Amino acid sequence: MVYRRSPLMEERLANNRDRILLATRKLVAEGGFREAQVAAVAALAGVSTGMIYRYFPSKAELFVEVLGDAVGAEIEILREIADGSGSAGERLSTAVTSFVRRALRGPNLAYAFITEPVDPEVDTARIRYRKTFGDVFKAILIDGIERGEFPDQDVDASAACIVGAFTEALVGPIGPTTRNTPDKERLVASIRSFCLRAVGGAAT
Amino acid sequence: MVYRRSPLMEERLANNRDRILLATRKLVAEGGFREAQVAAVAALAGVSTGMIYRYFPSKAELFVEVLGDAVGAEIEILREIADGSGSAGERLSTAVTSFVRRALRGPNLAYAFITEPVDPEVDTARIRYRKTFGDVFKAILIDGIERGEFPDQDVDASAACIVGAFTEALVGPIGPTTRNTPDKERLVASIRSFCLRAVGGAAT
């Protein structure tokens, strides 16, 4: 045995992996999954196409990981809000606001997460992730109903509706067609109000 | 000149076109745009692949037409409801119920309309069509606010949210993953209630 990975090498490998992920994220954020061909990812990451396959078994799995990372980060933030203090209405309000603001902030993955075409495997993952988002809201809803803050309702349906509501309201503004959102804060407020009223919370 | 289209031929041509559209609609309804390859469409329509191109300049335009037809039919129904009599709340309620029921009824285009991956041209059209749906609800909202039935709100955002809400709530149930919806009418009622509360209408 005359070769063993040195720590330095180890680091470089991890670095490559990260660069590939970063490049993919960037391309997807800018032009959707469609723009993130393996060759383009490789070029942006500064590696050969073959390299991609040393780190990821397939393009689909690379995409799923990118999507998963993005969703994971988002979920973490939302979950923290959901588990925080304050009334259920406040938390719902904060959660929606937080998500929408971040989505509007700039080139990001939101559009891809919402409607962007991809292959079946990635699509399946996307739908699952949307469900995950719903679960966060569902938790808030259950809590709110228990406290008597919200009227009794079908929490599964409501959670899905909330996710659908704010994502759809974002598609126009952040989609590839529209290039400018006139008044972001107004949109944020509108969506928040809608969701709050929808679950029967105090209209803000 | 020894050839002129006879009325019979004229009819056959129109027939072919219709068969192609129908076959496409059927395939899309069952398996999404992904399943509707040109060859598959041709086979189902009982024509050669070349025929497709005699009637449609490209697959994308064929898809856009199919989507447009489906949306057009849907919009017609919704518009009728929107322009009908009754309170704005009632009309909103009826419109949502009507759409959701039809989407749940069986193999249909709803899923493709909502999230199914396709190429850029079709995707653009889909987003436009979603906007069209929003406009119908926007009209009801404006009316409702004028009558003092709904509180003042950002009608554009609310309309988009409504469309997003009920479509998202449908993705799970009618998507390719889930195969059964436990209780359709319950879902219909849940979505309706959500939307009604969301716009500030009387909770049902």
Added chain:
DNA sequence: TCAATTTTTGAATTTGTGTTCACTTTTTTG
């Protein structure tokens, strides 16, 4: 029936991309 013309066919071509792999370069250790 025949020739002109159009419609229809489907195999071949084109195209766009994901994936592979024989080869090169780099790294590691004795």
Added chain:
DNA sequence: CAAAAAAGTGAACACAAATTCAAAAATTGA
């Protein structure tokens, strides 16, 4: 430095699916 192993390359390959087009079949009017 040399040998062994791994990392890295990118042109070639594979594949699926849209599109084309030369040839075949069908239609029309005389």
